Amino acid sequence: MLDMLVVGGGYVGLAAAVAVKQAAPHLDVVVIEAAPETAWKKDTRASAIIAAASKMLEVFGIWDEIKPEAxxxxxxxxxxxRTGDPVRPVFLTFDGEVAEGQPFAHMVPNLTMVGALRGACERLGISIRHGVSATDFKTGDTNVTLTLSDGSALEAKLLVACDGVRSKLRDMAGIKTVSWDYGQSGIVVTVEHERPxxxxxxxxxxxxxxxxxxPLKNNRASLVWTERTSDADxxxxxxxxxxxxxxxxxxGHKLGALHTVGERRAFPLGLTLARDFVAPRFALAGDAAHGIHPISGQGLNLGFKDVAALxxxxxxxxxxxxxxxxxxxLERYQTWRRFDTFRMGVTTDVLNRLFSNDIMPLRVARDFGLGLVDRLPKLKSFFIGQAAGTAARDNPRLLAGEAI
Incomplete structure (x- = not known):
């Protein structure tokens, strides 16, 4: 019998497997990934990795591999x-450092990050089974049995679902969600521009x-462009x-001529929060536990916080x-992560509703608020610390750069 089964071979699932196996090498950990073995190499997107998350990747021993591309x-x-405004006044600026020489975040190509995590899995002896998906699971007193699409079955003490915002395992476990659609989609595309x-x-x-x-390396940028769904399509x-x-x-024209690189894709945006993060011998992590609006750039980093706490x-x-x-x-993990997740979900929901409109009284109020924050250095430092994940008092050890 295995100790831990992880369903989902993206960055959150791989990080969960690495975090546990590195700290407890005697535990048997297996990752199940429905996509073919080479599918991850086709991901041209990039993700924001906050300072606390990069500390965890440093503990994993892979940050030095990732950093040259970050x-x-x-x-x-x-x-x-507005789109047609000839001038866009800057209401708020943030210095990007939380400490001397430590940026609050890096932009990392997904290909680089997943490749480094897969390499860590290989070094630690974590098996990744590709091309099979979970079709059912049953929970017993001492184990959980996962049935796979090829007809095989695996037993483990713990099943961790990292299978995305539309998690099938979450539904199988009978865990309800709070969710709604924003009527928006996020267009994700990479552009090259003339000036640095x-x-x-x-x-x-x-x-x-x-x-x-x-910002990305080599005069490129990753865009997350929110539009009404019909316009995005x-x-x-x-x-x-x-x-x-x-x-x-x-x-705009501030960076000179620009053109798109690679494919452009649109993803529907909504809020999805699991009512429970755990059940007997079962835990949710990453988007399977929470899908939030990308307005704060915290979606992946919430998943990494789940990984560290779990x-x-x-x-x-x-x-x-x-x-x-x-x-x-498992309830300790749920207690640790659920409030922070709900708080971030509510915050992104309010921000999106506050800023995704052209109602004049709201425009005046929010612009006044942004300008006020810009004039209060201590408040700005607090916000940047929160965004970097370094200010939280209850951070798991991995997010502080400490081994478990």
Missing amino acids: EPITRMIVTDS HNGCAEEHFLPSGPFAIL RLVAADDLVFEEELERRF AETVVEADRLGLDIGSINI
Whole structure:
């Protein structure tokens, strides 16, 4: 019988397996991934990795492998305007460092991050089974049995679902969610531009939703462009000339000529929060537990916080000779993570509703609020510490750069 089964071979699932196996090498950990073995190599997107998460990757021994491809965010500016405004006044600026020489976040290509995590799995002896999906699971007193699409079955003490916001395992476990659709989609695309960005990230609040420009290596940027779903679908289906013309209206000319690189995709945006994070011998992590609006860039980092908290809970229980799949043990993980997740979900929901409109009284109020924060250095430092994940008092040890 295995000790831990992880369903989902993305960055959260792989990180969960690495975190537990590295701290407790005697535990048998297996990852199940429905996609073919080479599918991850086709991901051209990039993700924001906050300072606390990069500390965890450093503990894993893979940050030095990732860092050469990671672009530090040295500065961030926030504007609130309409698409056709000739000038976009900057209401709020953030210095990108939480400490001397430590950026609050880096932009990391998904290909680089997943590749490094897969390498760590290989070094630790973690098996990754590709091309099979979970079809059912049954929970017993001492084990959980997972049935796979190839007809085989695996037994473990603990099953961890990292299978995304539409988690099938979450449904199988009977865990309900609080969810709603925003009627928006996020267009994700990479662009090349003529002039250097100097590590500056930008968040433009436009009436249809936020338009984020996130710096990458080699005069490139990753865009998260929020539009009403019907408009997003139309833009993604448009030819390159139409798409880049609309893109330029929002991006502006400050970085010179630009053009898109690779495919463009649109993802529907909504809020999904699991009512419970655990059940007997079962735990949710990452998007399976919470899907939030990308307005704060915290979705993946919430998943990494789940990983750090779950691994610490499991490993400490094992060291005490306790059953790692016991509901009493898993409830500690739930208590640790559920409030923070709900708080972030509510925060992103409020921010999206506040800024994704063109109602004049709200515009005046939010612009006044942004300007006020910009004039209070201590408040700005607090916000940047929260965004970097370094200010939380209850951080798991991995997020503080400490081994479990």
